[in-house]
Amino acid sequence: MYRYDEFDHAFVHQRVAQFRDQVARRLTGELSEDEFKPLRLMNGLYLQLHAYMLRVAIPYGTLSSRQMRRLAHIARRYDKGFGHITTRQNIQYNWIQLTEVPDLLAELAEVEMHAIQTSGNCIRNVTADHFAGAAADEIEDPRVWCEIIRQWSTLHPEFSFLPRKFKIAVSGAVSDRAALRVHDIGLQLCHNDAGEIGFEVMVGGGQGRTPMLAKTIREFLPKAELLSYLESILRVYNQLGRRDNIYKARIKILVHEIGVETLAKMVEAEWHQVREGFTDLPQDEVARIERYFAPPPFDPAAGSDTGLDAARRGDSAFDRWLEQNVDAHKQPGYAIATISLKPEGGVPGDIDAEQMDAVADLAERFSFDELRATHQQNLVLPHVRKRDLYALWQGLKAHGLATANRGLIGDIIACPGMDYCSLATARSIPVAQAISTRFQDLARQKDIGDLRLNISGCINACGHHHVGHIGILGLEKKGVENYQITLGGRADGKAAIGAIIGPAFSADDIVGAVETVVDTYIDLRQTGEPFIDAYARLGREPFKERLYATH
Amino acid sequence: MKLDIVSANRLSDGRVVYLTRDDGWSESIIDGRTAATKEEGTALLADADRAVADGIIVSPYLVSMADDGGAFAPLHFRERIRLFGPKTDRATSQPAGRVA
Numbered sequence: 185m186y187r188y189d190e191f192d193h194a195f196v197h198q199r200v201a202q203f204r205d206q207v208a209r210r211l212t213g214e215l216s217e218d219e220f221k222p223l224r225l226m227n228g229l230y231l232q233l234h235a236y237m238l239r240v241a242i243p244y245g246t247l248s249s250r251q252m253r254r255l256a257h258i259a260r261r262y263d264k265g266f267g268h269i270t271t272r273q274n275i276q277y278n279w280i281q282l283t284e285v286p287d288l289l290a291e292l293a294e295v296e297m298h299a300i301q302t303s304g305n306c307i308r309n310v311t312a313d314h315f316a317g318a319a320a321d322e323i324e325d326p327r328v329w330c331e332i333i334r335q336w337s338t339l340h341p342e343f344s345f346l347p348r349k350f351k352i353a354v355s356g357a358v359s360d361r362a363a364l365r366v367h368d369i370g371l372q373l374c375h376n377d378a379g380e381i382g383f384e385v386m387v388g389g390g391q392g393r394t395p396m397l398a399k400t401i402r403e404f405l406p407k408a409e410l411l412s413y414l415e416s417i418l419r420v421y422n423q424l425g426r427r428d429n430i431y432k433a434r435i436k437i438l439v440h441e442i443g444v445e446t447l448a449k450m451v452e453a454e455w456h457q458v459r460e461g462f463t464d465l466p467q468d469e470v471a472r473i474e475r476y477f478a479p480p481p482f483d484p485a486a487g488s489d490t491g492l493d494a495a496r497r498g499d500s501a502f503d504r505w506l507e508q509n510v511d512a513h514k515q516p517g518y519a520i521a522t523i524s525l526k527p528e529g530g531v532p533g534d535i536d537a538e539q540m541d542a543v544a545d546l547a548e549r550f551s552f553d554e555l556r557a558t559h560q561q562n563l564v565l566p567h568v569r570k571r572d573l574y575a576l577w578q579g580l581k582a583h584g585l586a587t588a589n590r591g592l593i594g595d596i597i598a599c600p601g602m603d604y605c606s607l608a609t610a611r612s613i614p615v616a617q618a619i620s621t622r623f624q625d626l627a628r629q630k631d632i633g634d635l636r637l638n639i640s641g642c643i644n645a646c647g648h649h650h651v652g653h654i655g656i657l658g659l660e661k662k663g664v665e666n667y668q669i670t671l672g673g674r675a676d677g678k679a680a681i682g683a684i685i686g687p688a689f690s691a692d693d694i695v696g697a698v699e700t701v702v703d704t705y706i707d708l709r710q711t712g713e714p715f716i717d718a719y720a721r722l723g724r725e726p727f728k729e730r731l732y733a734t735h
Numbered sequence: 736m737k738l739d740i741v742s743a744n745r746l747s748d749g750r751v752v753y754l755t756r757d758d759g760w761s762e763s764i765i766d767g768r769t770a771a772t773k774e775e776g777t778a779l780l781a782d783a784d785r786a787v788a789d790g791i792i793v794s795p796y797l798v799s800m801a802d803d804g805g806a807f808a809p810l811h812f813r814e815r816i817r818l819f820g821p822k823t824d825r826a827t828s829q830p831a832g833r834v835a
Contacts, residue, residue, distance in 0.1 A: 211790065212790070213788075231749055231794075233751070233813075234821075235750055282749060283747050283748065603821035663810070663811055663812065664812070
């Protein structure tokens with residue numbers, strides 16, 4: 185993992201001291217709310233429905249046991265004993281007091297964490313494939329480049345006041361687990377014809393009220409030139425992105441308005457100029473950062489381990505978890521374990537302090553002290569020796585963290601919705617809980633198969649409803665919560681925006697409507713055909729017909 | 736009958752508060768000072784603006800309440816959520832809010 189250098193330490197501590205002063209001036213009245221609001225947002229502090237909410241950055245979703253224990257401490261000391269993993273691989277605390285934020289940030293800084301650039305019109309926390317450095321299908325670890333982008337973009341003076349927020353995701357694997365096509369910039373590590381590794385650069389994706397998929401503007405960019413190229417994209421956006429209308433300010437609108445070919449030409453022209461005076465990252469510096477992401481000391485003998493099959497045969501619950509929540513690792517004898525934060529009837533992404541401590545202990549014991557937060561609101565232990573999986577599972581089970589539903593209908597993505605968020609138009613958590621309870625039978629979930637169900641409590645789409653196989657959008661209609669269903673969205677390598685299926689459903693009817701969609705799929709699917717493939721084959725009509733037949 | 740009260744978030748901790756009959760701020764809506772007319776509502780907001788200037792609260796606004804002689808509760812579900820809290824109380828894993 186990357187460790188802060190002197191510069192990182194200095195600026196994070198300076199920022200804490202600066203914000204401590206700003207909070208003090210706000211509390212004495214020296215700063216008005218209008219003056220203070222942009223300052224607190226630059227430090228990830230929002231004022232929500234019931235309290236202040238602090239969004240803490242987890243760079244590219246990677247954190248250590250020490251950091252996780254500190255997050256647990258923060259939950260106990262400053263919140264109500266829990267945190268919420270977000271769809272941007274961050275963690276949010278919902279019950280923060282303004283007076284305590286400076287001390288909280290100082291405690292975060294001690295473990296190389298902060299909340300800078302988790303809000304505001306800047307380059308946000310860079311996200312990555314949560315299996316980075318471990319995935320069997322990986323070309324190269326994307327976190328090296330995430331870290332380089334983090335250093336380049338942090339407090340970048342030219343890009344601190346962009347027309348709108350800006351999100352970058354990076355993947356180094358063949359399978360897209362980072363939802364690249366719904367980011368402002370998606371970077372896919374790939375090979376060119378000469379076998380060299382570089383990036384495919386995609387621009388202009390995003391969700392929100394105008395969902396769009398990013399388009400490729402460069403098939404292959406040499407790695408060494410990444411920063412100058414990113415700088416060129418950001419410069420074009422900074423110059424041409426609209427500042428007169430917040431709803432048209434994202435780069436996706438610019439791409440849509442001027443066309444991807446025009447944007448690509450403008451970026452290339454800008455790049456031609458930028459490269460003249462741009463100092464690309466010295467290879468020594470790249471090598472220095474690469475060393476932080478060197479593989480952990482795997483045991484080469486692990487490939488000969490035995491005992492896992494016996495454990496599977498002896499414990500069917502473990503067998504189900506293994507099948508559903510464990511993925512192939514690039515290193516023989518090791519595996520990637522996903523910890524579902526979606527227990528039956530639970531709040532998606534929520535984790536309490538005791539569970540955080542337990543996960544930190546298990547990561548230390550079984551995963552080289554490393555864990556990940558995923559944009560699907562789960563956690564991952566990336567490097568688990570296969571022979572340790574049974575002991576790991578028992579440890580997870582003891583803390584209510586062994587739900588075997590990764591990728592199934594119970595593995596719901598949901599934003600905080602109106603239970604917490606001041607922007608929300610409806611609640612999403614109770615809907616997620618009700619669906620999770622309705623489909624609580626894991627055997628039924630398994631029979632339904634791979635199905636991504638995502639819920640957002642407003643058009644801003646933090647719950648990624650546009651790219652759920654089944655998406656649910658909560659809206660207000662005449663003072664009542666209503667829920668619109670979209671079908672056919674997906675965030676993987678075949679990314680697609682879901683289509684609205686018809687009129688919205690009431691809060692009382694939405695769970696039944698989801699069940700109708702699922703039952704329709706079950707009735708019409710071909711052998712082994714996943715939901716998303718069946719929808720592609722059938723189209724929306726049979727679903728629509730069933731959903732509205734009785735209405 | 737519809738009445739208005741003023742709600743805001745307390746500056747120091749962000750908690751939901753209501754302007755009270757004695758010009759203070761309370762987490763209990765029962766203590767809320769009511770306005771039956773537009774003029775009374777304007778007067779409430781003027782008092783709230785002084786609390787903003789004094790650094791006590793943030794972003795005050797009028798909340799419409801149902802007052803039928805029995806239940807005294809916000810008309811809009813968003814305000815009922817602000818009043819009662821999230822539907823699930825994490826501490827007990829039990830439903831907390833009384834919002835339908």
